[in-house]
Every structure is written in structure tokens, then in C-alpha cells.
Amino acid sequence: MQDDRARKELLITIIAGLLDGIRHVAVGASSPIPAAGAMLLRARNDQQGKPPIKISILGSSRHNFFTNGGVELFDCAAQGRVDAFFLGGGQIDGAGNINLVGTGDYPRMDVRWPGSFGSAYLYHLIPRVILFREEHSPRVLVPKVDFVSAAAVTPEVKRRGGPHALLTNLALFDFDRNSGGFRLRSVHPGYTAEDVRDRTGFDYELPQIVPPTPAPDRATVELIRGRILDELAECYPEFARSLAAAA
Amino acid sequence: MTEMVSLEALVASIAPGQSVAIPVDRAGVSMAATAAMIEAGLTGLHLVCVPISGLQADLLIGAGVAAVVETSAVSLGEAGGAPRFSAAVRAGSITLRDATCPAIHAGLLAGQKGVPFMPIAGIIGSDLLQVRPDWKVIDSPVGEPGKVVVVPAITPDVALFHAPEADRFGNVRIGRYRELATMAYAAKRTLVTVERIVERDLMATEDSAAGVLPGLYVDAIAVAENGAWPLPLWDEYETDGAELSRYAAMARTDEGFRVYLSTFLSRSKQVA
Numbered sequence: 001m002q003d004d005r006a007r008k009e010l011l012i013t014i015i016a017g018l019l020d021g022i023r024h025v026a027v028g029a030s031s032p033i034p035a036a037g038a039m040l041l042r043a044r045n046d047q048q049g050k051p052p053i054k055i056s057i058l059g060s061s062r063h064n065f066f067t068n069g070g071v072e073l074f075d076c077a078a079q080g081r082v083d084a085f086f087l088g089g090g091q092i093d094g095a096g097n098i099n100l101v102g103t104g105d106y107p108r109m110d111v112r113w114p115g116s117f118g119s120a121y122l123y124h125l126i127p128r129v130i131l132f133r134e135e136h137s138p139r140v141l142v143p144k145v146d147f148v149s150a151a152a153v154t155p156e157v158k159r160r161g162g163p164h165a166l167l168t169n170l171a172l173f174d175f176d177r178n179s180g181g182f183r184l185r186s187v188h189p190g191y192t193a194e195d196v197r198d199r200t201g202f203d204y205e206l207p208q209i210v211p212p213t214p215a216p217d218r219a220t221v222e223l224i225r226g227r228i229l230d231e232l233a234e235c236y237p238e239f240a241r242s243l244a245a246a247a
Numbered sequence: 248m249t250e251m252v253s254l255e256a257l258v259a260s261i262a263p264g265q266s267v268a269i270p271v272d273r274a275g276v277s278m279a280a281t282a283a284m285i286e287a288g289l290t291g292l293h294l295v296c297v298p299i300s301g302l303q304a305d306l307l308i309g310a311g312v313a314a315v316v317e318t319s320a321v322s323l324g325e326a327g328g329a330p331r332f333s334a335a336v337r338a339g340s341i342t343l344r345d346a347t348c349p350a351i352h353a354g355l356l357a358g359q360k361g362v363p364f365m366p367i368a369g370i371i372g373s374d375l376l377q378v379r380p381d382w383k384v385i386d387s388p389v390g391e392p393g394k395v396v397v398v399p400a401i402t403p404d405v406a407l408f409h410a411p412e413a414d415r416f417g418n419v420r421i422g423r424y425r426e427l428a429t430m431a432y433a434a435k436r437t438l439v440t441v442e443r444i445v446e447r448d449l450m451a452t453e454d455s456a457a458g459v460l461p462g463l464y465v466d467a468i469a470v471a472e473n474g475a476w477p478l479p480l481w482d483e484y485e486t487d488g489a490e491l492s493r494y495a496a497m498a499r500t501d502e503g504f505r506v507y508l509s510t511f512l513s514r515s516k517q518v519a
Contacts, residue, residue: 030325059273069425070271070298071356074349078368097372100320102336106378107343112336114328115320116375117299120347124369149347151372157394159369238325 006215007169008033008243009224010188011134013216014172016040018130018165022053022083026073026126029059032232032239034086034132036224039231043223056082060235074118077125080160084128087119091145092131094182094202096152096163096175098123099145106147116149123150124157128164131175136168138201153180171196172213173204181205186213249417249462257438257469258283265404266293266315268355268434272301272324272486274424276478277409277440279471282515285310285508293317295403297355297426298348302478302494305329306511308341309504317344317401319351325488326495331504345378352426354401358433364397371396406434409474411483413441417462418449422481431464440471442483 015037019025027035038055045053057063058073066072076082089098090113100119104110123129133140152163152175163175166182170191173182183205187193193210216224225244233240258280261267270276274297281303284292289312294304296318304321307313309331321332335341350367357365366387371394376382387395408427413419419439421427431437437460449459474480477487477494497503 067423067425069423069427069429070274071349071352071426071429074352101345101374106374107345108337108339110337112333114322115299115318115345116347116373117320118348120373120375121349121367121369124371148372148374154372157371161369 005243008036009216009221010213011167011169012036012040012224012228013220014167014213015130015132016044018167019053019084019128022128023051024054024056024082025084026056026058026077026082028086029057031086031132032236033134034130035235036228036232039228040220040224043227057235063235074121077122077161080125082126084130084164085122085126086130086132087123087150088133089131089140089145089149091140091142092133092166093142093145094204095144095180096131096166096182097145097148098131098150098152099147100149101147103146109146119150123152123161123163124154124159125161127160127162129162131163131166133166134169136170136196136199138199140201141168141199142201143203153177170199176205179205183207184210186211188213189215249413249465250467251444252467252469254279254283254440254469254471255287257440257467258287258289260436260438260467261289261292261405261407263289264291264293264314266295268295268297268401268403268406268430269300269303270297270408270424270427270430271299272303272478273481274426275409275421275480276300276303276475277407277471278303278476278478279409279440279474279515280407280438280469281306282512284312286512286516290314295351295401296321297430298346298351301329302491305331305498306508308332308335309498309501310508313341315342315344317346317351319346319348323491323495326491330495330498334501343378345375347373347375350375350382350396350398351401352429354398355426355429355433357398357400358402359429362400364399366395366397369396401433403430403434404436406430406437407439409440409471409480411442411480412445412449413439413465413468414445414447414449416448416450417465417468419460419462419465419468420449420455420458421460422458424481428460428464431460436466437464439465439468440474441468442470442472442474442480444468444470
């Protein structure tokens, strides 16, 4: 088992890699790890003289570029001005569909979650949607979601958006929009491909050789513990404190 | 003409069964009016959450004020799920109109423009289309052939929010929270609580007028200091996180919720 700081630093590093090449990423209000990943990519691009990336943190007044109210993010996505976004899900199924509504039969569900938020729309419009859910278990990663908040693949309608990857505490999967399913890309240090199989409720493509997820190099770790922690402290003070305290 | 009224009078102008549009936590939630609505014993309200809600909707559901909840989510954010909302869903004691954020914005935009519906991208493939039979999938009548979702206009009876200040003419400063203007344009009546009434004319300069909802759209204003508490008000105060956590813990049971509610109502009275 890795310690909690190593786990968070690994996830942050993977997210920065998944975002490479984008111009503008939007991050939900209570998503410190995705935000940190985006900040890491921004810092790296700065260091390497690559074009800067814009990060919109929803709910933050300092870290967003919007002046037209709550609708602007959605309009911006429809105009093709948001390249990447993060979605989670109480359930995520093997076809990439996500459920943010609840389990059991609608409407009087056994467990009710907050609701679909903007997922039903943004999944269609943002090219690189990263599914991020720390818990990797059969109750989260199910064969079929009980309620489709947002559908991953809809051949009946043209779309530019959809899932790009699924990242959990155990592993990283790529999503193949042609086959409509996930393919295991790498398994995080401390786990095996068998652990992933045991804790995943849906079927996915398993390559012959599954490499370990590369751990962050020294320069990356230093960047996270320095500049990224400082930037995080503005938006996610609790999270920044917990990450710093682990040192 | 905008009326300057007491908080009680403001709330007394809402009738049982009316639809009330309320904003997302950070945009200026009138918690003062929420307490007054519960005190007044209002029932049967149809909440339109623009586009989601938190403590406000959970309190109104738990206190039996809301009968219909149209929303893209109800959540206490960092403090967790919305306990009275979840309990009411399980009990079947509220009618749900599940949505997705931009569909609520689109419905209000149709209301603002006085047209019956608004087309909106995406959504196809979502089970929301199954549970919202009032949302339709049509063949686009113009442009490239293809399917598109249309949602009906939302025209709330009342738009209700809290803002830092209004002037004597009923102009209200809303900053960049433009959804407050959209709510007001679409609603039949707009009720606003504010921290204070200022003596200057908010429409006097281009700078200040740009962030203002004109009194033309505002029916009544009541002063309620600290009126968004424990939710935040931009440029004025932050979320009272400890209070939200306290609520989240207490409202897990109906009994705990009742205890919280009585403290919340008496505190609101003292402040008012």
C-alpha cells in the first residue's frame, strides 16, 4: 500500500499527462485532484515554454474567465472552447455511461445522489472528458448503470464530446469510442492486473502486457510540493493543508 | 415600480402552490426569506433550482414547504449530500423534475424571450429524457439534418434571491451573476432581499450599471442583513462551513432536522 500523499501525487501526475495538449480545461467546484493535475500541466508548460493553458475552476471567482453567469460554461462548451472536463459518478458502467442520480428504480430510489448536474450536456460537447473516481470497486464500476445521467456513445447524433479515460485509485483505462468500451492502460504501483479484475464490475479489454503506471519523477514531485501546493491553497485550502501535512 | 417592504410582507406575497426560482449557493441565496417562508407556513411550492440548490432547497423540503422540486442537483457541497432531499425522494413525498443544468438555463431563456421552447445541444441518450416527458427530441427544422432536444419555457411565478445592495429606485446590484437577471426576466414577479439600501443611483455610471438588474424587473425589496447566512455572499462574506456541517449532521434524521430548524428560525428572527 502506498501512502496517501504518494497516491494523490500519482493521480495528479496522471491527470496532467491526460490533459497534455489542451488549451482550456474546466474543473468542478470540489475537485482538488483534477485541479491540481491541470495546475501541474500549466506549470510544466510554463517551464518548457509551451503555450499556456487556461483553467476555469467553477465556483471560484478568481479562477474563472466568465462574466455571463452560470450559463457561460455551457455556452463555452457548445462553442468548442472547452477542451477537457472531469466527471465522476456514483456508478460508471463498461459502456462509459455515468449515473449521478441514484440506485434502484426511479423516482423512489434506494439511494438518491444529488443529481445529473451538467453531465447530460457536457458529455456530448467536451472532447476530452476524464472520468475520475477514486473508489475502485464493483459497486461503482458496474456492468450497467441504474440510471443514465449521461450517455457515452450515441450513434444517432453527431457529437464531439465523450469519455477519454477512466482514472481510479487502482488503474488507468482508455476509452475506445469505436468499440464503446474501456481498455486497461496501466495499473498503479502496489496493485496488479488481477486486483483490477477482481474489483471491476464490468468487462474491459485487457492487453497482453499491462505496464505499471509510471510514478512521478523527482522534478514533478518537487513542482507539486512547491508551486502547485501554493496555487491549490487559494482554492482548496483544506486539501492543500492535508497534502502538505503528509510531509 | 419597486416596493420597499418588510421581510414578512415580501414573503406574504408568495402564494401556496406557486413556482419559485432560486439560485445556486454562490449566486446569492435569500436564506432570510427561506426562514420567513417556513415561519409563514407556506406549502405546495414548486422550486425551480437555477440550476442546482443546496441548504435552501433541503430546508424547504424538510419543512414541508416544497412539493415539487425541479433541479439538476441538490447537494450541500463540501458538507455532503442533502439529507432531507434524499429522505423525501425515498419517501416519495416530493414530485421530482430531474434536469441538467443547461436545460434549466435554456428553459428560462425561452421564458425570457417569450417563446414556447428552446433547443439545446446534447442530452440525447440520457434517461432524463425518459423521466422528463415534457422534453422532446425533434428533427432540426433548419440547418444540417439531425436530432435536437427542445425544453419548454420556464416562467416561474416568483424569482427570489439575495444581493448586496439596491438603490432607492429598485435597481439591484447583481455583479456577474447574470443568471439572477435571467431568472427575473423569465419570472412573473421578482422578490429580492439585500444587505442594504444605498443612496446613490446604481444606474448613474456605465461601470455600476453593467452589474445591475434594473428596477423595471424588481417587484419588491426587503432589507435582510446577513441574509444569505450560512451561505456566502460575493464580496461580502464566506460560507459558514461549520454551520453547514452542523446542519448536515443534524438533518440526517427528521428529529435532528426539527431541532436544527427551530434554532435556525429563532436565530433568523433575532437577526431580522
